[in-house]
Amino acid sequence: MECPFCTETIRDEAIACKGCSRDLRFVRPVLLEVQDLVSEIDKLTHALDRAEAKLGRLKHPLRYFLSHSAIYVLIPTILLVAAHILITIVLNVSPLYLRVASIVIPLLFGVASMPFHKLGPLGGLLIGVVTAMLSVGLMLVVTGVNDDVPIIPASWTEWREVGEYVASISLAFLSGNVLGMAVFRILPSTLAQGGKPNAVAFKAARLLGEHVGDEQLRRRARWIQELAQTVGPLIGAGAGVAGSIYTGLKGVLL
Structure with missing residues (x-):
């Protein structure tokens, strides 16, 4: 204080x-x-x-559905497909740039989904999967029409690459949502909270040694609670970003 x-x-x-x-x-x-x-x-x-x-x-279920679909599904899908056309067809450069864009774009929309529309991790994951499947499907259509090749993947390797691409976009959106929750909700709440740690934090503090004074035990419990509330979500977001980067870039770099 x-x-x-x-x-x-x-x-x-x-x-x-x-x-x-x-x-x-x-x-x-x-x-x-x-x-x-x-x-x-x-x-x-x-x-x-x-x-x-x-x-x-x-x-207003219809308006809610349409507005969220337009903001968090339609717009990022358009941006992802536009990036695909620009990088692979117009510029014809390394697909690495497309994979990076496919991580950054959903990540930013995922971060925005928490403070602006209060979407939780479950909603973030659902929207991320829908966005990923729609955008990757349209990318396959664009590639098939432009290169005059089958739109539907013909081999297990191609299907695996599609699945990894979908997983990368989905995890990026989810990671952004969790990161937004940590930055805009959990961190401010932790900084503003009072001096009364919860019972779980007190139990954890006692496990570290209970032969201390009440004030020392209380301070230890509060530190444990703040650490769990802030570091936990950040680790989750970091793990999601790492998974998104791995699934999105391993096919290009490895």
């Missing part, structure tokens, strides 16, 4: 500010209560956002 007199960052259990040396014994309970209230307001705000998104989906 911050000292109310000099805004110096201090520990929650501090009774005096290290910056201005003011006595915090009387204001500390109020500061902790304010932190708890801020955390509760943040949770209620997120719950309200989810409720409003669900209400909009139930009240």
Whole structure:
């Protein structure tokens, strides 16, 4: 928390500010209560956002479906197919550039899907799969018409490459969604939350050694909780990006 007199960052259990040396014994309970209230307001705000998104989906299902399809399926599909035409037909350069574009484009749309339309990981994965299948299917059509070759893959190797391409685009969208959730929701919530770690964090803190004071145990539990809330989603997003890069580029680089 911050000292109310000099805004110096201090520990929650501090009774005096290290910056201005003011006595915090009387204001500390109020500061902790304010932190708890801020955390509760943040949770209620997120719950309200989810409720409003669900209400909009139930009240206007057709408009909800069409708007989300246009923004997160149609537009990225057009961009992916346009990149395919530009890179493989117009410029006729290495397909590596197309694979990179096929990771970056859905990743950016996945990041935007969380703060703007409150899409969760399940919705992000679903939209990512639909976008990937539609865009890769159109790419096959463009390639077949331009090169006068069969549109449908003729061998197991070609089908595997198509599957890897679909998986790469899907994972990129999902990773962007998880990254957006970590940046726009989890990280701000963690920074704003009060000084009361949950029961799971306290149990984990006790497993690391419970022969410490209550304040030390509480600080350890809060550190564990913050680490799990921030690092966990970032690791998930990083793993998704790594999987997207591997499936998308291994056919070109290996």
